[in-house]
Amino acid sequence: MTLQTNSRYKLIALDMDGTLLNRKGEISEQNRKWIQAALEADIKVILATSRSIRGVVEHARTLNLDLPVIVSNASEVWRTPDELLSRYEFNAEAKERILKVIKEYNGHIRFYIQYVGGQFNHDQWDPELAWEKQWLQVAIKSDDGELLDKIREEISSWGLLDICSSHYTNIECNPAGRSKGSGLLEVCNLFDIRMEEVIAVGDSLNDVSMIRAAGLGIAMGNAQEVVKQAADEITLSNEEDGVAAVIQRYFF
Known part of the structure; x- marks a missing residue:
């Protein structure tokens, strides 16, 4: 049964390693379940990672995410896992x-x-x-x-x-100028979503830019201390389905 949401947030950006994925590099059943619930409620779920697109596609398809992905810390932003939106290279x-x-x-x-x-x-x-x-x-x-x-x-x-x-x-x-925060802004402009309507979740220093830029920045329980200090809230660890907990609390 599809759950209804009255949340003011329209998009959630998820880091992968240490956030969405557990220590085995897997997506837990609870995380999978609540991501699907968010998608069914018309919440946009995007991945933001330092991984290349090759390291993202399989997970995105497993989650049925036909939405933008921010890869290589936003040196590339993909409109979908199969269609490049923008690319920024070293000079x-x-x-x-x-x-x-x-x-x-x-x-x-x-x-x-x-x-x-x-x-x-x-x-x-x-x-x-x-x-x-x-x-x-x-x-x-x-x-x-x-x-x-x-x-x-x-x-x-x-x-x-x-x-x-x-x-x-x-x-x-x-x-210069490329970070998960700049990539997130690019995605929001694509959908005409304000940054105040975004939740960003991460655990490492490369997540700080999007955690600070989002309307609600959330650090994982296993996050580095400086990330926790930059965040508005702290959720459970990646071994405790912290992503699922965020979706349940702030969307449903």
Whole structure:
């Protein structure tokens, strides 16, 4: 039976890893059930992730989401999982400088370069071939916090990239101005939905931009402390069906 909603919220944006997905990378039955209830009540449910579109499509189809998805921290926004809406790439200067950082710290960092159609990893890549690709996102990883802070400071000084992270051991780089928050605004403009009518849910630093931009920003129970401080509310953890709890409380 379809549930009725009188909520003032019209859209919910969900991070994936650490939010929608449990530690096994699965969508729980409760999360699935309440997402379906939201869809049947004409609530728009969208995914917003640092994953590439290839890492999203299967989950979106499992949930019957024929709606926009924000991927690569909004370097791409897809109108549906099968139709690209917009794409934002690294310019030549940003690529050149990132390659110099990788060369300088080679052996002390791990990294991946997410490009249109694929990804290079630190242990399997070709700098010349990488240069020819359309870059969407770069992640640099290290267990050495001081080294990571040094690299973050250097990259930030260029003013060419938007920097965040999905874990305390990494930094994620996107074209300047691209974040989950900017991607969410793009989706809202598509549907003529005001940001005050949006709920955003996440657990990591790369979710803070959309949590702050949304009318209601919610941190997962397992979220990093800085994310909880940025949020309006805190829900249950991803192991306790926190997404289902949000949908039940604020839509029904």
